[in-house]
Amino acid sequence: MKEINLLYVHGMGGGGESRIPSILNERINGYIEKDKGVSINVIVRTYDFDPGKASGQIGMWTDEIKPSLILGESLGSIHAIALKGYPHVLVSPSLNAPLYFTYLSWLALIPGVTFLLDKIYKPKPGDRQSLHFRYGTIKKWKHYRDIALSNSPYEGSKDRFHAFFGTKDRYRISGIVSIRTYRKYFGKTYTMYSGTHCMEEEFVLSLLIPEILHMLDLG
Numbered sequence: 426m427k428e429i430n431l432l433y434v435h436g437m438g439g440g441g442e443s444r445i446p447s448i449l450n451e452r453i454n455g456y457i458e459k460d461k462g463v464s465i466n467v468i469v470r471t472y473d474f475d476p477g478k479a480s481g482q483i484g485m486w487t488d489e490i491k492p493s494l495i496l497g498e499s500l501g502s503i504h505a506i507a508l509k510g511y512p513h514v515l516v517s518p519s520l521n522a523p524l525y526f527t528y529l530s531w532l533a534l535i536p537g538v539t540f541l542l543d544k545i546y547k548p549k550p551g552d553r554q555s556l557h558f559r560y561g562t563i564k565k566w567k568h569y570r571d572i573a574l575s576n577s578p579y580e581g582s583k584d585r586f587h588a589f590f591g592t593k594d595r596y597r598i599s600g601i602v603s604i605r606t607y608r609k610y611f612g613k614t615y616t617m618y619s620g621t622h623c624m625e626e627e628f629v630l631s632l633l634i635p636e637i638l639h640m641l642d643l644g
Contacts, residue, residue: 426464429641432492432508433469434483436499436519440471441552445498445516448629449637456634461643468492471554472504475562476523476569479504494640499602499622503566506573506586512640515588516633517622519596520574520606523566530564577610587636588615594622 433446446469453465468490472479483504487495494512497505502518547556576582588607596602602622607615616636618628638644 427462429463429465430490430492431465431467431494431496431637432483432487432490432505433467433496434498434501434505435469435471435554436501436517437474437522438549438554438556439469439498439501440554441469443469443498445624445629445633446496448626449496449634452630453634453637456638457643463643465637465641467496471552474554474556476503476565480507480569480572483508494637496637502588503570503573506576507569509576509582509584512585513587514633514637514640515586516624517591517594517596517602518588518607519602520570520610521603522601523570525599525601526563527567530560574610578612579610585640586611586614587640589624589628589632589636590615590617591620591622591624592617593620596622 433443433449435443435446446467449467453467457463457465468486470486472482487508492511494514495505495508496514496516497518498516499519500522502515502520503523505513505515574580576584578586588611590597590602590604594602597604604615616632618624618632620628624633635644
């Protein structure tokens with residue numbers, strides 16, 4: 426049995442206990458025909474909120490596990506897209522969040538604001554990404570967005586991409602998640618589903634898994 430590794434890059438405040446990769450690990454192999462002779466491992470690890478540190482961590486993990494496909498969720502899609510030479514599947518890619526971080530980073534210079542944001546966006550208990558909204562950290566994000574989008578078809582990349590957007594995603598109202606931005610860089614390589622930002626299990630099973638297998642030529 427040949428084992429195939431996939432790297433899942435979680436969203437802001439996610440981590441090793443994130444819901445979608447857990448569902449994938451539990452269910453995806455049940456969708457593979459037995460005569461394919463393969464088994465899929467979805468690997469997710471908790472990385473630093475600082476995009477500079479995270480980029481180094483994720484790069485080392487990629488070298489270690491040699492994934493056949495990269496998955497990115499929400500803000501984690503920035504790091505996922507930046508990894509060149511792989512097929513990419515994205516869930517609710519938040520391509521504009523780094524712009525908001527940069528434009529509003531000056532607020533973190535006001536005494537007490539970083540403490541307040543850290544408290545408001547405190548992750549769930551468990552293996553989750555710690556969030557610390559320091560000026561120096563959040564101001565970096567636009568640079569790493571630029572790096573990621575340089576690996577888009579708009580900029581000449583030959584990598585394959587497919588994204589999923591929820592019709593009830595509340596982050597689309599503010600533009601943090603923007604289909605228009607995605608289309609500019611990646612074209613019409615996306616699917617809409619009638620759910621929220623955090624893809625519900627029914628769509629993980631009916632849409633996400635089939636697309637992963639299609640990208641791997643297993644479906």
